[in-house]
Amino acid sequence: MISRRFRLLPYQLGLLVGLVLTWQVTTRKGGWVDPFFFSRPSEIAARVTQWFATGSIYRHLWTTALETVLAFLVGAGLGVAFGFVLARNRALAGVFDPYLKIANAMPRVVLAPIFTLWFGLGVLSKVAFGVTLVFFIVFFNTYQGIREVDANLLNNTRMLGATERDLTRHVLLPSALVWILSSLHTSVGLALVGAVVGEYLGSGRGLGYVISQAEGTFDTTGVFAGMTVLAVFTVVVDLMVTWVERRLLAWKPGTVTAERA
Amino acid sequence: MYPALERVSFTVTRGEFLAIVGPTGCGKSTILNLAAGLLRPTSGRVLSFGAPLLRINRHAAYLFQQDVLLPWKTALENVMLGPLLHRWPRRRAADEARRWLVRVGLGGFESRYPHQLSGGMRKRVALAQSLIVGPSILLMDEPFSALDVHTRELMENDLLALWQEERKTIVFVTHDLEEAIALSDRVLVLAAGPGSGVIGAHPVALPRPRDVTEVRLHHDFREIYRTIWGQLRGEVLRAYAAQGRSPAAEEEA
Numbered sequence: 235m236i237s238r239r240f241r242l243l244p245y246q247l248g249l250l251v252g253l254v255l256t257w258q259v260t261t262r263k264g265g266w267v268d269p270f271f272f273s274r275p276s277e278i279a280a281r282v283t284q285w286f287a288t289g290s291i292y293r294h295l296w297t298t299a300l301e302t303v304l305a306f307l308v309g310a311g312l313g314v315a316f317g318f319v320l321a322r323n324r325a326l327a328g329v330f331d332p333y334l335k336i337a338n339a340m341p342r343v344v345l346a347p348i349f350t351l352w353f354g355l356g357v358l359s360k361v362a363f364g365v366t367l368v369f370f371i372v373f374f375n376t377y378q379g380i381r382e383v384d385a386n387l388l389n390n391t392r393m394l395g396a397t398e399r400d401l402t403r404h405v406l407l408p409s410a411l412v413w414i415l416s417s418l419h420t421s422v423g424l425a426l427v428g429a430v431v432g433e434y435l436g437s438g439r440g441l442g443y444v445i446s447q448a449e450g451t452f453d454t455t456g457v458f459a460g461m462t463v464l465a466v467f468t469v470v471v472d473l474m475v476t477w478v479e480r481r482l483l484a485w486k487p488g489t490v491t492a493e494r495a
Numbered sequence: 496m497y498p499a500l501e502r503v504s505f506t507v508t509r510g511e512f513l514a515i516v517g518p519t520g521c522g523k524s525t526i527l528n529l530a531a532g533l534l535r536p537t538s539g540r541v542l543s544f545g546a547p548l549l550r551i552n553r554h555a556a557y558l559f560q561q562d563v564l565l566p567w568k569t570a571l572e573n574v575m576l577g578p579l580l581h582r583w584p585r586r587r588a589a590d591e592a593r594r595w596l597v598r599v600g601l602g603g604f605e606s607r608y609p610h611q612l613s614g615g616m617r618k619r620v621a622l623a624q625s626l627i628v629g630p631s632i633l634l635m636d637e638p639f640s641a642l643d644v645h646t647r648e649l650m651e652n653d654l655l656a657l658w659q660e661e662r663k664t665i666v667f668v669t670h671d672l673e674e675a676i677a678l679s680d681r682v683l684v685l686a687a688g689p690g691s692g693v694i695g696a697h698p699v700a701l702p703r704p705r706d707v708t709e710v711r712l713h714h715d716f717r718e719i720y721r722t723i724w725g726q727l728r729g730e731v732l733r734a735y736a737a738q739g740r741s742p743a744a745e746e747e748a
Contacts, residue, residue: 386559387565391565392533393551393625404565404580405565408565485568486566
Protein backbone atom coordinates (compact mmCIF):
# COMPACT_ATOMS: atom_id res chain seq x y z
CA MET A 235 0.00 0.00 0.00
CA ILE A 236 2.80 2.40 0.96
CA SER A 237 4.82 1.60 -2.17
CA ARG A 238 1.74 2.18 -4.29
CA ARG A 239 1.34 5.61 -2.74
CA PHE A 240 4.90 6.54 -3.55
CA ARG A 241 4.63 5.23 -7.09
CA LEU A 242 1.93 7.83 -7.75
CA LEU A 243 3.88 10.65 -6.08
CA PRO A 244 5.73 11.85 -9.23
CA TYR A 245 2.44 12.16 -11.10
CA GLN A 246 0.80 13.96 -8.21
CA LEU A 247 3.68 16.43 -7.97
CA GLY A 248 3.70 16.77 -11.75
CA LEU A 249 0.05 17.82 -11.71
CA LEU A 250 0.71 20.51 -9.08
CA VAL A 251 3.79 21.86 -10.88
CA GLY A 252 1.90 21.88 -14.18
CA LEU A 253 -1.01 23.83 -12.75
CA VAL A 254 1.16 26.37 -10.93
CA LEU A 255 3.36 26.88 -14.02
CA THR A 256 0.32 27.42 -16.26
CA TRP A 257 -1.04 29.91 -13.75
CA GLN A 258 2.31 31.71 -13.53
CA VAL A 259 2.77 31.90 -17.33
CA THR A 260 -0.76 32.95 -18.24
CA THR A 261 -0.82 35.80 -15.71
CA ARG A 262 2.43 37.48 -16.84
CA LYS A 263 2.28 40.99 -18.31
CA GLY A 264 0.27 40.91 -21.51
CA GLY A 265 -0.85 37.34 -20.81
CA TRP A 266 -4.36 35.93 -21.19
CA VAL A 267 -5.41 36.27 -17.59
CA ASP A 268 -5.60 39.45 -15.54
CA PRO A 269 -3.47 39.09 -12.36
CA PHE A 270 -5.71 41.63 -10.62
CA PHE A 271 -8.40 38.94 -10.34
CA PHE A 272 -6.21 35.85 -10.16
CA SER A 273 -2.92 37.07 -8.63
CA ARG A 274 0.28 35.13 -9.45
CA PRO A 275 1.89 32.11 -7.77
CA SER A 276 5.19 33.99 -7.37
CA GLU A 277 3.46 36.90 -5.62
CA ILE A 278 1.44 34.54 -3.42
CA ALA A 279 4.64 32.70 -2.43
CA ALA A 280 6.31 36.02 -1.67
CA ARG A 281 3.35 37.08 0.49
CA VAL A 282 3.31 33.82 2.44
CA THR A 283 7.08 34.04 2.97
CA GLN A 284 6.70 37.62 4.16
CA TRP A 285 3.96 36.62 6.65
CA PHE A 286 6.14 33.94 8.16
CA ALA A 287 9.32 36.06 8.02
CA THR A 288 7.72 38.94 9.90
CA GLY A 289 5.80 36.48 12.09
CA SER A 290 2.54 38.36 11.55
CA ILE A 291 0.65 35.17 10.61
CA TYR A 292 1.37 33.25 13.82
CA ARG A 293 -1.27 34.89 15.98
CA HIS A 294 -3.90 34.17 13.32
CA LEU A 295 -2.80 30.55 13.01
CA TRP A 296 -2.83 30.20 16.78
CA THR A 297 -6.34 31.64 17.06
CA THR A 298 -7.75 29.36 14.37
CA ALA A 299 -6.02 26.32 15.90
CA LEU A 300 -7.35 27.17 19.36
CA GLU A 301 -10.90 27.62 18.08
CA THR A 302 -10.71 24.34 16.15
CA VAL A 303 -9.44 22.37 19.14
CA LEU A 304 -11.99 23.88 21.54
CA ALA A 305 -14.90 23.42 19.12
CA PHE A 306 -13.90 19.81 18.58
CA LEU A 307 -13.45 18.98 22.27
CA VAL A 308 -16.67 20.64 23.42
CA GLY A 309 -18.71 19.35 20.46
CA ALA A 310 -17.38 15.81 20.77
CA GLY A 311 -17.84 15.81 24.56
CA LEU A 312 -21.47 16.93 24.29
CA GLY A 313 -22.06 14.53 21.39
CA VAL A 314 -20.75 11.54 23.31
CA ALA A 315 -22.71 12.46 26.45
CA PHE A 316 -25.99 13.01 24.59
CA GLY A 317 -25.50 10.01 22.34
CA PHE A 318 -24.80 7.82 25.32
CA VAL A 319 -27.78 8.95 27.39
CA LEU A 320 -30.26 8.79 24.50
CA ALA A 321 -29.01 5.40 23.33
CA ARG A 322 -29.60 4.02 26.82
CA ASN A 323 -33.04 5.59 27.17
CA ARG A 324 -35.46 4.83 24.37
CA ALA A 325 -38.26 7.07 25.66
CA LEU A 326 -35.98 10.08 25.90
CA ALA A 327 -34.58 9.35 22.44
CA GLY A 328 -38.14 9.31 21.07
CA VAL A 329 -38.90 12.72 22.58
CA PHE A 330 -35.71 14.34 21.28
CA ASP A 331 -35.72 12.66 17.88
CA PRO A 332 -37.71 15.18 15.75
CA TYR A 333 -35.91 18.20 17.21
CA LEU A 334 -32.48 16.70 16.66
CA LYS A 335 -33.41 15.93 13.07
CA ILE A 336 -34.65 19.49 12.47
CA ALA A 337 -31.60 21.03 14.12
CA ASN A 338 -29.30 18.83 12.07
CA ALA A 339 -31.05 19.60 8.80
CA MET A 340 -30.88 23.37 9.35
CA PRO A 341 -27.94 25.15 7.64
CA ARG A 342 -25.84 26.14 10.64
CA VAL A 343 -24.35 29.27 9.01
CA VAL A 344 -27.51 31.18 9.91
CA LEU A 345 -26.56 30.77 13.56
CA ALA A 346 -23.26 32.59 13.18
CA PRO A 347 -24.72 36.14 13.50
CA ILE A 348 -26.67 35.05 16.60
CA PHE A 349 -23.54 33.62 18.19
CA THR A 350 -21.67 36.82 17.40
CA LEU A 351 -24.40 38.73 19.22
CA TRP A 352 -24.36 36.37 22.19
CA PHE A 353 -20.67 35.66 22.53
CA GLY A 354 -19.02 38.67 20.88
CA LEU A 355 -16.36 38.85 18.17
CA GLY A 356 -13.79 36.75 20.00
CA VAL A 357 -12.91 33.09 20.19
CA LEU A 358 -16.08 32.06 21.98
CA SER A 359 -18.56 32.73 19.15
CA LYS A 360 -16.43 30.66 16.71
CA VAL A 361 -16.22 27.81 19.21
CA ALA A 362 -19.99 27.86 19.67
CA PHE A 363 -20.48 27.80 15.91
CA GLY A 364 -18.02 24.91 15.46
CA VAL A 365 -19.70 23.01 18.29
CA THR A 366 -23.04 23.03 16.44
CA LEU A 367 -21.30 21.39 13.48
CA VAL A 368 -19.24 18.81 15.40
CA PHE A 369 -21.93 17.86 17.91
CA PHE A 370 -24.30 16.17 15.45
CA ILE A 371 -21.66 14.04 13.75
CA VAL A 372 -20.34 12.76 17.07
CA PHE A 373 -23.82 12.45 18.57
CA PHE A 374 -25.23 10.30 15.76
CA ASN A 375 -22.16 8.09 15.69
CA THR A 376 -22.14 7.55 19.46
CA TYR A 377 -25.85 6.83 19.43
CA GLN A 378 -25.48 4.32 16.64
CA GLY A 379 -22.35 2.80 18.16
CA ILE A 380 -24.03 2.12 21.48
CA ARG A 381 -27.25 0.85 19.95
CA GLU A 382 -25.39 -1.60 17.75
CA VAL A 383 -23.35 -3.20 20.51
CA ASP A 384 -23.56 -6.99 20.20
CA ALA A 385 -25.95 -8.30 22.87
CA ASN A 386 -23.73 -11.36 23.28
CA LEU A 387 -20.73 -9.20 24.17
CA LEU A 388 -22.83 -7.54 26.86
CA ASN A 389 -24.17 -10.84 28.22
CA ASN A 390 -20.72 -12.41 28.26
CA THR A 391 -19.29 -9.47 30.17
CA ARG A 392 -22.25 -9.58 32.55
CA MET A 393 -21.57 -13.27 33.20
CA LEU A 394 -17.95 -12.42 33.96
CA GLY A 395 -19.22 -10.27 36.81
CA ALA A 396 -19.73 -6.81 35.29
CA THR A 397 -22.01 -4.23 36.88
CA GLU A 398 -23.81 -1.74 34.62
CA ARG A 399 -20.95 0.72 35.19
CA ASP A 400 -18.38 -1.89 34.22
CA LEU A 401 -20.34 -2.55 31.03
CA THR A 402 -20.13 1.11 30.11
CA ARG A 403 -16.42 1.20 30.63
CA HIS A 404 -15.41 -2.13 29.10
CA VAL A 405 -17.98 -2.64 26.35
CA LEU A 406 -20.23 0.32 25.52
CA LEU A 407 -17.72 3.15 25.33
CA PRO A 408 -14.99 1.21 23.48
CA SER A 409 -17.61 0.00 21.06
CA ALA A 410 -18.90 3.52 20.46
CA LEU A 411 -15.33 4.79 20.17
CA VAL A 412 -14.94 2.83 16.93
CA TRP A 413 -17.84 4.76 15.43
CA ILE A 414 -16.68 8.08 16.85
CA LEU A 415 -13.19 7.58 15.49
CA SER A 416 -14.49 6.59 12.08
CA SER A 417 -16.04 10.04 11.90
CA LEU A 418 -13.01 11.80 13.37
CA HIS A 419 -11.76 13.19 10.05
CA THR A 420 -15.18 14.65 9.32
CA SER A 421 -15.71 16.09 12.78
CA VAL A 422 -12.26 17.67 13.10
CA GLY A 423 -12.69 19.02 9.57
CA LEU A 424 -16.00 20.56 10.57
CA ALA A 425 -14.49 22.12 13.68
CA LEU A 426 -12.01 23.85 11.39
CA VAL A 427 -14.76 24.91 8.99
CA GLY A 428 -16.67 26.35 11.96
CA ALA A 429 -13.65 28.34 13.10
CA VAL A 430 -12.79 29.76 9.67
CA VAL A 431 -16.36 30.56 8.61
CA GLY A 432 -16.98 32.18 11.99
CA GLU A 433 -13.88 34.33 11.62
CA TYR A 434 -14.82 35.19 8.07
CA LEU A 435 -18.21 36.46 9.16
CA GLY A 436 -16.91 38.69 11.92
CA SER A 437 -13.78 38.69 14.05
CA GLY A 438 -10.49 40.41 14.78
CA ARG A 439 -8.02 37.62 14.14
CA GLY A 440 -7.65 34.16 12.62
CA LEU A 441 -7.12 32.80 9.13
CA GLY A 442 -10.74 33.47 8.15
CA TYR A 443 -10.24 37.09 9.24
CA VAL A 444 -7.04 37.38 7.16
CA ILE A 445 -8.84 36.16 4.05
CA SER A 446 -11.88 38.35 4.60
CA GLN A 447 -9.69 41.45 5.16
CA ALA A 448 -7.76 40.82 1.94
CA GLU A 449 -11.01 40.34 0.08
CA GLY A 450 -12.34 43.64 1.43
CA THR A 451 -9.43 45.51 -0.18
CA PHE A 452 -9.46 43.58 -3.48
CA ASP A 453 -6.14 42.08 -2.47
CA THR A 454 -6.38 38.78 -4.41
CA THR A 455 -2.81 37.90 -3.51
CA GLY A 456 -3.76 38.13 0.15
CA VAL A 457 -6.84 35.93 -0.39
CA PHE A 458 -4.87 33.23 -2.18
CA ALA A 459 -2.01 33.45 0.33
CA GLY A 460 -4.52 32.97 3.16
CA MET A 461 -6.05 30.02 1.35
CA THR A 462 -2.61 28.46 0.88
CA VAL A 463 -1.79 28.71 4.57
CA LEU A 464 -5.23 27.33 5.41
CA ALA A 465 -4.77 24.39 3.02
CA VAL A 466 -1.41 23.44 4.54
CA PHE A 467 -2.88 23.82 8.03
CA THR A 468 -5.76 21.49 7.09
CA VAL A 469 -3.38 18.85 5.78
CA VAL A 470 -1.31 18.99 8.98
CA VAL A 471 -4.45 18.64 11.13
CA ASP A 472 -5.63 15.70 9.02
CA LEU A 473 -2.26 13.94 9.37
CA MET A 474 -2.48 14.37 13.14
CA VAL A 475 -5.97 12.86 13.13
CA THR A 476 -4.74 9.88 11.09
CA TRP A 477 -1.94 9.35 13.61
CA VAL A 478 -4.34 9.42 16.57
CA GLU A 479 -6.74 7.09 14.78
CA ARG A 480 -3.96 4.55 14.06
CA ARG A 481 -2.96 4.51 17.70
CA LEU A 482 -6.45 4.15 19.13
CA LEU A 483 -7.62 1.56 16.62
CA ALA A 484 -4.47 -0.56 16.71
CA TRP A 485 -6.62 -3.60 17.51
CA LYS A 486 -8.65 -3.39 14.31
CA PRO A 487 -7.93 -5.80 11.46
CA GLY A 488 -6.99 -3.40 8.65
CA THR A 489 -5.02 -0.81 10.56
CA VAL A 490 -2.62 -3.15 12.31
CA THR A 491 -1.54 -5.04 9.22
CA ALA A 492 -1.12 -1.81 7.33
CA GLU A 493 1.15 -0.50 10.02
CA ARG A 494 3.26 -3.63 10.21
CA ALA A 495 3.55 -4.14 6.48
CA MET B 496 -46.90 -15.20 22.06
CA TYR B 497 -45.90 -18.83 22.55
CA PRO B 498 -43.85 -19.86 25.53
CA ALA B 499 -40.51 -21.27 24.35
CA LEU B 500 -40.49 -23.80 27.17
CA GLU B 501 -43.18 -25.56 29.23
CA ARG B 502 -42.92 -28.37 31.74
CA VAL B 503 -39.16 -28.27 31.96
CA SER B 504 -37.96 -29.77 35.18
CA PHE B 505 -34.60 -31.33 35.80
CA THR B 506 -31.75 -31.30 38.29
CA VAL B 507 -28.04 -31.36 37.62
CA THR B 508 -25.95 -32.92 40.34
CA ARG B 509 -22.67 -31.42 41.44
CA GLY B 510 -19.78 -32.47 39.19
CA GLU B 511 -22.07 -33.92 36.54
CA PHE B 512 -21.53 -33.46 32.81
CA LEU B 513 -25.04 -33.03 31.42
CA ALA B 514 -25.77 -32.71 27.71
CA ILE B 515 -29.03 -31.33 26.33
CA VAL B 516 -30.05 -32.19 22.77
CA GLY B 517 -33.10 -31.24 20.78
CA PRO B 518 -34.23 -30.03 17.37
CA THR B 519 -33.65 -26.47 16.20
CA GLY B 520 -35.81 -23.94 18.00
CA CYS B 521 -36.66 -26.17 20.95
CA GLY B 522 -35.42 -23.66 23.53
CA LYS B 523 -32.04 -25.18 24.36
CA SER B 524 -30.39 -21.79 24.64
CA THR B 525 -33.35 -20.49 26.65
CA ILE B 526 -32.64 -23.13 29.31
CA LEU B 527 -29.02 -21.98 29.54
CA ASN B 528 -30.06 -18.33 29.72
CA LEU B 529 -32.41 -19.21 32.57
CA ALA B 530 -29.68 -21.10 34.39
CA ALA B 531 -27.31 -18.17 33.84
CA GLY B 532 -29.84 -15.72 35.25
CA LEU B 533 -29.81 -13.68 32.02
CA LEU B 534 -33.51 -14.51 31.63
CA ARG B 535 -36.15 -14.89 34.30
CA PRO B 536 -38.79 -17.59 33.97
CA THR B 537 -42.34 -16.28 33.40
CA SER B 538 -43.48 -19.04 35.74
CA GLY B 539 -41.63 -21.61 37.78
CA ARG B 540 -38.30 -21.44 39.56
CA VAL B 541 -34.61 -21.83 38.88
CA LEU B 542 -32.53 -22.98 41.83
CA SER B 543 -28.77 -22.74 42.02
CA PHE B 544 -27.18 -24.61 44.95
CA GLY B 545 -30.64 -24.76 46.51
CA ALA B 546 -31.21 -21.02 46.43
CA PRO B 547 -33.67 -19.37 44.03
CA LEU B 548 -31.89 -17.50 41.26
CA LEU B 549 -32.93 -13.85 41.15
CA ARG B 550 -30.05 -12.25 39.29
CA ILE B 551 -26.97 -13.28 37.30
CA ASN B 552 -25.81 -16.68 38.51
CA ARG B 553 -22.54 -15.94 40.26
CA HIS B 554 -21.59 -19.63 40.41
CA ALA B 555 -21.82 -20.04 36.66
CA ALA B 556 -19.66 -19.28 33.66
CA TYR B 557 -21.18 -19.20 30.19
CA LEU B 558 -19.46 -20.21 26.97
CA PHE B 559 -21.43 -18.76 24.07
CA GLN B 560 -21.83 -20.12 20.61
CA GLN B 561 -20.78 -16.80 19.07
CA ASP B 562 -17.46 -15.04 19.38
CA VAL B 563 -17.77 -12.89 22.46
CA LEU B 564 -14.18 -11.82 23.10
CA LEU B 565 -13.87 -8.05 23.22
CA PRO B 566 -12.14 -7.21 19.92
CA TRP B 567 -10.31 -4.21 21.41
CA LYS B 568 -8.63 -6.24 24.13
CA THR B 569 -5.71 -8.64 23.62
CA ALA B 570 -6.01 -12.32 24.52
CA LEU B 571 -4.41 -11.59 27.90
CA GLU B 572 -6.66 -8.59 28.61
CA ASN B 573 -9.72 -10.62 27.66
CA VAL B 574 -8.81 -13.37 30.12
CA MET B 575 -8.01 -10.73 32.76
CA LEU B 576 -11.44 -9.17 32.37
CA GLY B 577 -13.29 -11.47 34.79
CA PRO B 578 -10.68 -11.17 37.55
CA LEU B 579 -10.57 -7.37 37.18
CA LEU B 580 -14.37 -7.21 37.38
CA HIS B 581 -14.06 -9.24 40.57
CA ARG B 582 -11.64 -6.55 41.82
CA TRP B 583 -8.55 -8.72 41.97
CA PRO B 584 -5.29 -6.78 42.09
CA ARG B 585 -4.03 -6.18 38.53
CA ARG B 586 -0.79 -8.04 39.10
CA ARG B 587 -2.48 -11.18 40.32
CA ALA B 588 -5.07 -11.02 37.51
CA ALA B 589 -2.30 -10.81 34.89
CA ASP B 590 -0.28 -13.66 36.41
CA GLU B 591 -3.30 -15.90 36.67
CA ALA B 592 -4.45 -15.01 33.13
CA ARG B 593 -1.01 -15.89 31.75
CA ARG B 594 -1.18 -19.24 33.53
CA TRP B 595 -4.63 -19.93 32.06
CA LEU B 596 -3.54 -19.08 28.54
CA VAL B 597 -0.70 -21.60 28.89
CA ARG B 598 -3.18 -24.10 30.22
CA VAL B 599 -5.45 -23.84 27.18
CA GLY B 600 -2.39 -24.12 24.93
CA LEU B 601 -1.98 -20.44 24.04
CA GLY B 602 1.25 -19.52 25.81
CA GLY B 603 2.99 -16.87 23.69
CA PHE B 604 -0.24 -15.50 22.23
CA GLU B 605 -0.91 -13.07 25.11
CA SER B 606 -0.65 -9.88 23.09
CA ARG B 607 -2.65 -11.03 20.06
CA TYR B 608 -5.98 -9.42 19.34
CA PRO B 609 -8.97 -11.74 18.68
CA HIS B 610 -8.93 -11.08 14.93
CA GLN B 611 -5.34 -12.32 14.82
CA LEU B 612 -6.36 -15.69 16.25
CA SER B 613 -8.06 -18.63 14.53
CA GLY B 614 -11.62 -19.66 15.46
CA GLY B 615 -10.32 -22.52 17.63
CA MET B 616 -7.86 -20.25 19.41
CA ARG B 617 -10.58 -17.72 20.13
CA LYS B 618 -12.66 -20.49 21.69
CA ARG B 619 -9.69 -21.44 23.87
CA VAL B 620 -9.30 -17.84 25.01
CA ALA B 621 -13.04 -17.75 25.74
CA LEU B 622 -12.71 -20.96 27.74
CA ALA B 623 -9.83 -19.53 29.78
CA GLN B 624 -11.85 -16.33 30.22
CA SER B 625 -14.80 -18.24 31.68
CA LEU B 626 -12.83 -20.61 33.87
CA ILE B 627 -10.28 -18.25 35.42
CA VAL B 628 -12.66 -16.92 38.07
CA GLY B 629 -13.31 -20.47 39.28
CA PRO B 630 -17.00 -20.99 38.55
CA SER B 631 -18.50 -24.23 39.84
CA ILE B 632 -20.99 -24.44 36.95
CA LEU B 633 -20.07 -24.17 33.29
CA LEU B 634 -22.90 -23.49 30.82
CA MET B 635 -21.97 -24.22 27.22
CA ASP B 636 -24.14 -23.29 24.23
CA GLU B 637 -22.98 -25.24 21.17
CA PRO B 638 -19.54 -23.83 21.84
CA PHE B 639 -17.70 -25.83 19.17
CA SER B 640 -20.31 -25.81 16.40
CA ALA B 641 -18.48 -23.18 14.35
CA LEU B 642 -15.16 -25.08 14.39
CA ASP B 643 -13.86 -27.54 11.80
CA VAL B 644 -14.02 -31.25 12.67
CA HIS B 645 -10.39 -31.66 13.75
CA THR B 646 -10.21 -28.54 15.87
CA ARG B 647 -13.50 -29.55 17.36
CA GLU B 648 -12.28 -32.99 18.48
CA LEU B 649 -9.16 -31.43 19.99
CA MET B 650 -11.27 -28.93 21.88
CA GLU B 651 -13.65 -31.65 23.09
CA ASN B 652 -10.78 -33.72 24.44
CA ASP B 653 -9.28 -30.68 26.13
CA LEU B 654 -12.62 -29.90 27.69
CA LEU B 655 -12.89 -33.46 29.01
CA ALA B 656 -9.38 -33.25 30.46
CA LEU B 657 -10.19 -29.94 32.19
CA TRP B 658 -13.43 -31.35 33.54
CA GLN B 659 -11.70 -34.51 34.73
CA GLU B 660 -9.25 -32.35 36.70
CA GLU B 661 -11.66 -29.84 38.20
CA ARG B 662 -14.96 -31.68 38.26
CA LYS B 663 -17.08 -28.67 37.43
CA THR B 664 -20.76 -29.11 36.82
CA ILE B 665 -21.26 -28.75 33.08
CA VAL B 666 -24.47 -28.18 31.15
CA PHE B 667 -23.62 -28.64 27.50
CA VAL B 668 -26.21 -27.77 24.85
CA THR B 669 -25.74 -29.16 21.36
CA HIS B 670 -27.71 -30.39 18.37
CA ASP B 671 -25.04 -33.00 17.68
CA LEU B 672 -26.07 -36.23 19.38
CA GLU B 673 -22.67 -37.92 18.90
CA GLU B 674 -20.96 -35.01 20.63
CA ALA B 675 -23.49 -35.14 23.44
CA ILE B 676 -22.95 -38.86 24.10
CA ALA B 677 -19.16 -38.71 23.72
CA LEU B 678 -18.84 -35.98 26.33
CA SER B 679 -21.57 -36.38 28.89
CA ASP B 680 -22.78 -38.51 31.81
CA ARG B 681 -26.41 -37.97 30.91
CA VAL B 682 -28.29 -36.76 27.85
CA LEU B 683 -31.58 -34.87 28.12
CA VAL B 684 -33.82 -34.84 25.05
CA LEU B 685 -36.04 -31.82 24.48
CA ALA B 686 -39.26 -31.92 22.46
CA ALA B 687 -39.76 -29.74 19.41
CA GLY B 688 -40.85 -26.21 20.32
CA PRO B 689 -42.73 -24.01 20.95
CA GLY B 690 -43.82 -25.11 24.37
CA SER B 691 -40.97 -27.58 24.52
CA GLY B 692 -40.24 -29.81 27.51
CA VAL B 693 -37.89 -32.58 28.58
CA ILE B 694 -39.06 -35.89 27.07
CA GLY B 695 -36.21 -38.17 27.98
CA ALA B 696 -33.13 -38.54 30.18
CA HIS B 697 -30.57 -41.12 29.12
CA PRO B 698 -27.58 -42.01 31.31
CA VAL B 699 -24.35 -42.54 29.39
CA ALA B 700 -22.42 -45.29 31.18
CA LEU B 701 -19.31 -45.19 29.04
CA PRO B 702 -15.93 -45.55 30.79
CA ARG B 703 -13.91 -42.48 31.81
CA PRO B 704 -11.48 -40.90 31.14
CA ARG B 705 -12.63 -40.76 27.54
CA ASP B 706 -11.15 -39.83 24.23
CA VAL B 707 -13.93 -38.48 22.00
CA THR B 708 -12.63 -40.27 18.91
CA GLU B 709 -12.16 -43.63 20.59
CA VAL B 710 -15.33 -43.58 22.65
CA ARG B 711 -17.35 -43.45 19.44
CA LEU B 712 -15.98 -46.92 18.59
CA HIS B 713 -17.07 -48.39 21.93
CA HIS B 714 -19.74 -51.06 21.42
CA ASP B 715 -22.13 -49.46 23.93
CA PHE B 716 -21.92 -46.12 22.10
CA ARG B 717 -23.93 -47.40 19.11
CA GLU B 718 -26.55 -48.82 21.44
CA ILE B 719 -26.98 -45.56 23.37
CA TYR B 720 -27.01 -43.58 20.15
CA ARG B 721 -29.76 -45.79 18.68
CA THR B 722 -31.94 -45.44 21.78
CA ILE B 723 -31.70 -41.65 21.98
CA TRP B 724 -31.96 -41.10 18.23
CA GLY B 725 -35.14 -43.17 18.23
CA GLN B 726 -36.63 -40.56 20.51
CA LEU B 727 -34.98 -37.49 18.99
CA ARG B 728 -35.82 -38.37 15.39
CA GLY B 729 -39.55 -37.93 15.90
CA GLU B 730 -38.98 -34.48 17.43
CA VAL B 731 -36.73 -33.40 14.59
CA LEU B 732 -39.42 -34.41 12.13
CA ARG B 733 -42.03 -32.56 14.17
CA ALA B 734 -39.87 -29.46 14.20
CA TYR B 735 -39.60 -29.59 10.44
CA ALA B 736 -43.34 -30.11 10.08
CA ALA B 737 -43.98 -27.11 12.35
CA GLN B 738 -41.86 -24.99 10.04
CA GLY B 739 -43.83 -26.23 7.04
CA ARG B 740 -40.88 -28.05 5.51
CA SER B 741 -39.88 -31.64 5.19
CA PRO B 742 -36.28 -32.83 5.46
CA ALA B 743 -36.64 -34.25 1.93
CA ALA B 744 -37.66 -30.87 0.55
CA GLU B 745 -34.72 -29.37 2.41
CA GLU B 746 -32.33 -31.77 0.72
CA GLU B 747 -33.74 -31.06 -2.72
CA ALA B 748 -33.37 -27.32 -2.24
